[in-house]
Amino acid sequence: MSAELPIFQPADYKSDLKPVWCAGCGDFGVLATLHRAMAKLQFEPWNTVVVSGIGCSSRLPGYVSTYGFNGLHGRALPLATGIKLARPELAVIAVGGDGDGVAIGGNHFLHSARRNLDIAYFLMDNEIYGLTKGQAAPTTATGEKTKSTLWGNPEPSVDPCELAISSGATWVGRGFSGDPKTLLELMTAALEHHGFAFLNILSPCVTWKGEKQFKELRGKLRPLPEGYDPSSRIAALSFTRETDTLTTGVLYETSEPSLLDRIGEVRRRALEEGPIASTRELLESFVPRFEETGSKGAAGAGQA
Amino acid sequence: MSAELPIFQPADYKSDLKPVWCAGCGDFGVLATLHRAMAKLQFEPWNTVVVSGIGCSSRLPGYVSTYGFNGLHGRALPLATGIKLARPELAVIAVGGDGDGVAIGGNHFLHSARRNLDIAYFLMDNEIYGLTKGQAAPTTATGEKTKSTLWGNPEPSVDPCELAISSGATWVGRGFSGDPKTLLELMTAALEHHGFAFLNILSPCVTWKGEKQFKELRGKLRPLPEGYDPSSRIAALSFTRETDTLTTGVLYETSEPSLLDRIGEVRRRALEEGPIASTRELLESFVPRFEETGSKGAAGAGQA
């Protein structure tokens, strides 16, 4: 297919379900940009899966015409892990909120990044719990008043990009739902990355953070410095825990074998050194044999 | 009490339960040093709680004469959180294995560090699951053969110190159970730190990693450079993900309000601005009153 004649238009990735989001919610921007990114990369809807947890943002898979899994709160990544490992040829995209991904789902975030799982993960970070009506998230600033911190939030916040880098993600970016141009570039790059690509998207919640969040975030927007080299973990970390600025772009990018590469290597070796053809052959390995020959496989007969 | 005449000797912190550990296990060194650190700081056994998860290392509270809680696999830190927040005057020490703390317990590690919870956390890192007899941990090197990775571990490992720093811990150190002198200094400093102090203790497992682990670790030991300044997060991170060296010492130390400081501040403000004396007073706040006066408290009467 030529670039002038794409088969899929952004609208082809739209489902006919109307979003339940509030008017003005940042998530609309994320959704529209995702539709465009998919069209740019000509993803086949039937070979694409969008996976999420629970939250306003996690409703997103319902608004995309691909396969979708609106899972449990905090558990998008385990589901995505199983889907991708079982069917490596599928494009798997995980999405969800900051509460979903960094509070209850924090451990899966850490380990998916560590494993360099071959998916893109788009976090729709509104610095609040939207769906449950406005409680503090781990991304909410210290001192902020929310429905669950009426005397001011006593907890420091965490930067999801910093966590991703330290956990082992090989591509880490930051975007803003109100800047669809940059966001489209970032999404496309994340979807094309080989390994775990984490994109933190600041996506305002007009209902629980007010209209001001949008303006404040926009006011803080900064691009990365000219000629920035994203290959250094240490350099990337200097653009984390920002307070007065919001640097968007590809903060970190490195090339490492992905989880599928490494599991593939294990499989290749196992199939070469000790292929098993049938259950019967497996059963035979449990019959005690006292010949002097070494047994096949990594661990010997049935690990007896 | 004077330094010459301490009331508690290390032996006073020993319980009369015999450790179930294998002969030569690194955890013996950690235990002995902990007894000494407690004596050095003259902890009162009845005002001290040692909390753990499940694992060989997590058996430790049973071998200390203080209060102890041998909890669930991966859940030492939630228990410790409750104990410390409910009773700030107690000394609370969390201990456990690398599987316990970084695999199943990773999320609590992240958030306890983020909150700057006022406890010391000693991770006994043997780079393996000891108690369940030798499966890979998130700290196990890529390619290593273990009971669950007979074709070589396909997963990259993670550095617990790096995670702690990125999650917000305010004191991060690395020690070795085979170097009790440095370990004692580190433990004492961690116990004296104000906020979340994380000490990763390499503690060999002779049974599932063999005698060689001990020797290899010892061979890699390096002190921090002369005059190292632990106050920089970025500098500290350059001593993480080491492969050929094992730098021990205080990698990172910073001074921030602790969780108890911040919760205390919330409580102070609440008590000042809207103290409640009794249930009856609380009940009264639910009676609809249409006077023009503002109601007490942060959120108004019963948030009606």
Add this chain to the structure above:
Amino acid sequence: MNEVEVAELKSDDRTITIVGAGGDGVVTFGDLLAQSAAHAGLHVVLTESYGPQIRGGEASATVRIASREIGAPGDAADIVVVLRWDDFERFRGEIAFAPGALVLHEPPADGAAIPTLDTPNVRLVPIPFAELSRGAAGSPGARNIVALGVVSQLLGLPPETIRAAISHRFRAKGSERMEGNERALAAGQAVARDLAPTVDLALSSAGGAPRPLLSGNEAVAVGAIHAGCRFFAGYPITPSTEILQFLSESLPRMGGTVIQTEDELSAIGAVIGASFAGARAMTATSGPGLSLMTEMLGLASMAEIPTVIVNVQRGGPSTGNPTKTEQSDLWHSLYGTHGDAPRVVLACSDVEDSFHATVEAFNIAEEYQIPVILLSDQSIGQRKQTISGSALEHEVVQRALPSAQDLEKYERYRETENGVSPMSVPGIRGGEYQTNGLEHDASGRPASMYLTHEKMNAKRYRKLWPIRESYRFFRRLGPERADLGIVCWGSSLGAVREAVTAANARGESVAAFVPRMLYPFPKKDFEKFLASVGRLMVVELSYTAQFYRYLRSFMNLPEQTRVYKRSGGKPLTAREVEESMTTLFEAPVTRAVA
């Protein structure tokens, strides 16, 4: 704590429902009407319902107002205010009309047809709410205030109270807005005066002193505070979040501590830790969170640590129907977690009861060193209801600390007759011990010998006997002997109570038994009840009839037993109960859920 009620027939009791789109002020209408009535000393229950929109979608509010105590939301509306017919359609399945109900509706635009309503004798009264609002306040935005004028006037609520309520609500919005509202209210009142000759809905008896109006979730929070709870850890989840929110505001004002944890595993972990350290501690959640607390529940049971878990049920399984009520977390509460793990399960049945049950949950947990699950549900937790002023008296029981003699050679899990061993807490010198989720001996040390395991299981379960004996609470409704007995639990009480009252008034003979402690079960009392009735009907909101199955597991039920059960999604109504009283015993028994 047992209670034998002979309820009286409904009278001077009105139910008003309003439906509209987001922004129509439906929720404000409900709030103001409920608050005004509570202020006037009447009894009130307010419930709300929403579409799937996060904010701004269609909504409905139902207010029931009565001069006598009421225990349930209204199920058949005497007045329905329809601000838009489109939105009415979304709630149609949830709104029932009382015979002769008055439907005050915005006339459909462009002469569109009004949907047919299946209740006979409904009286349709078109009122141009939007136009009246525009005339009074310059915009249709005060249509809910016009409606409030009509309704409050028809009910005979004191006009000065309504006016004060409105002005209090909008006090921050400036005087112009207030004046518009005043005129809108007056316009509504004028409409009502026109209707008055043909409508008789005024509440005859005026109420007394203003009554507290609060939600079941708030009542749980107040109960916890009353019980001495000073540590709360939780994670937001509908429909329980208000407990976290209320306590995060109130507990610091009493010197207590609240932490919003990273997840529910951590929440209950922190509660168990705090309780181990001596604090009275609680968490609150709903189904998905309760499922995540499963492993920790077993730890609290095994290590014998007082733990209070409030579970506000919603539609299940899985994420299910987060904003709808159901009674399907019973099995998990009774049987969830691996191994033989004793716990206590309580259920509250309305807002006032939420307070008392919470205090009892603490008392039992602390006295018996056991986890207690208190089951509420969405329809209790999120309704607002008036409670009696004297509600908030309830004795508080303390945990048994070790005596000086115990401390001589302290054994945390020493064998005792009732299974309860004195529990030391950090700070007590000589009481140091290590606790354990592993099976352990009397001192708390890991022990895997099977005889120790049997002995310790026996010790932990033995505690249930004195609990059953000393906390035999249940409610019994209706006459002392009856043809039909109904057994139900939790929020079903309200509808069952009304159905029982109506049936007996009609000359039928119906009684009901409503346990407030579900495990251990007040078996003797229930046996007595069974001996006093002929047939038995079990009523519950669970597709698999969890309560019925549970009862069978330890009791022989009468041969003539029938089950009225359905999925949740909307609260049980008295009408359903009344209908099934006869239909169920006429119909042949159908096959059960597998």
Add this chain to the structure above:
Amino acid sequence: MNEVEVAELKSDDRTITIVGAGGDGVVTFGDLLAQSAAHAGLHVVLTESYGPQIRGGEASATVRIASREIGAPGDAADIVVVLRWDDFERFRGEIAFAPGALVLHEPPADGAAIPTLDTPNVRLVPIPFAELSRGAAGSPGARNIVALGVVSQLLGLPPETIRAAISHRFRAKGSERMEGNERALAAGQAVARDLAPTVDLALSSAGGAPRPLLSGNEAVAVGAIHAGCRFFAGYPITPSTEILQFLSESLPRMGGTVIQTEDELSAIGAVIGASFAGARAMTATSGPGLSLMTEMLGLASMAEIPTVIVNVQRGGPSTGNPTKTEQSDLWHSLYGTHGDAPRVVLACSDVEDSFHATVEAFNIAEEYQIPVILLSDQSIGQRKQTISGSALEHEVVQRALPSAQDLEKYERYRETENGVSPMSVPGIRGGEYQTNGLEHDASGRPASMYLTHEKMNAKRYRKLWPIRESYRFFRRLGPERADLGIVCWGSSLGAVREAVTAANARGESVAAFVPRMLYPFPKKDFEKFLASVGRLMVVELSYTAQFYRYLRSFMNLPEQTRVYKRSGGKPLTAREVEESMTTLFEAPVTRAVA
């Protein structure tokens, strides 16, 4: 799959137990004896038991060897080898002696007294194992080989097989070690020859071809592979870890994938994801892990995703007794997770059955799109047992994919008669859908209306009926009509079978019913069974009698029903069952667990 067995009386059947300290080679003794017997074509069951030490503590191994098929570990030892009396004390409660048992023991050092054994007629034979080893191999390290020489010779096992087994085992250790072992073996055989005139323990019938010897956990893994499982996610936990370990070695050799996740929530999450993507997928765990999987179990049920969960039970609650067996995860398996969440619960009863039950678990999960929990336990999972060569035949059922017609307007949760809707998987064009843990309509879209909820609950539960009809598996033992009927499940089968056989041989009349599918329950078949027996005895290893309570919840049991139940910690023995057959019906009924 039903099976009606009339078992024969035990004969040519020997049980040998050895106890010693860490380093004494107790486990090696057990392995070699079991492997040699299996190699000789005999039937073998091998079990081990350890003290609390991580490694190097006291240990015992028990080998049962018979010429006929056997289903349970030996419970009364014919030969007990005591390498050290101290260690014997640690296992005393776990070792039972057959009448006239032979105790081959190291003479106590310094003439210390031998503990009194409470079985009559035990014959004590002092053998200086350590000294003989020193003489033969230069150190006491071969004392286990000396013992193997004595025992194998007494049993009449082929000496060349024993020799081959030893040489295979120590082949890496050099020829010097091998020669020492040869001499140690010969020394033991010589001792046995001296004893021969007074001991008659030789197995008369020689076996046939070598038999596979494997553990229940390994049989589960092989079953999964046979059923087409190519994705496994798990987290290590005793006593299930061998499943993860075996599959992590084997699945890659068949092109499959194994991932060791960060915890059990993630393990079952990955399995559900893989299954959603079309793979046959499984996880395996034990109690604490099962508790952590609770929320995800509900998701699989709600979203109707085939999911196989193997739970190898250990002592509970909480961390409990990790290395001991129990049957106390039944309630959680049946009832765990909030909401009404259908699932299937199967139980396997021995090693061979572990294979078949695993294949069935996959078949049911895939055909009915439902989570299936397969309950094994420590005593099955970690015993080693010979299985028949023909064991590994079992039909495999596939998932129903949508037809071309279905895809014209694909609805994932379309209403169907049996509740099963064709399930599309990614890659199928036109089959795109979004699944959901929220309640949803036929297309999978979130829907909170209560009628949808009722309809969907009904759809999901409807699937249980055809499962019950088409998979009615159970075992029936004993005569067609009997005075006493026993009902039990899982690993209890072994002991119950032997007790039934012995009782009928004694002239009593006893039958047994052992369901292999616990939910939905083969009720009709059980009713038939109940009609064929007089009294009923329920047998189980759970302090609260979970199985008995469960049976009551949907069945009326005979008036003369008694329960033999106890905590786990050691496997059920035939002796206990036989004793309770009479004692339970003589004793007055005691009060149940609350």
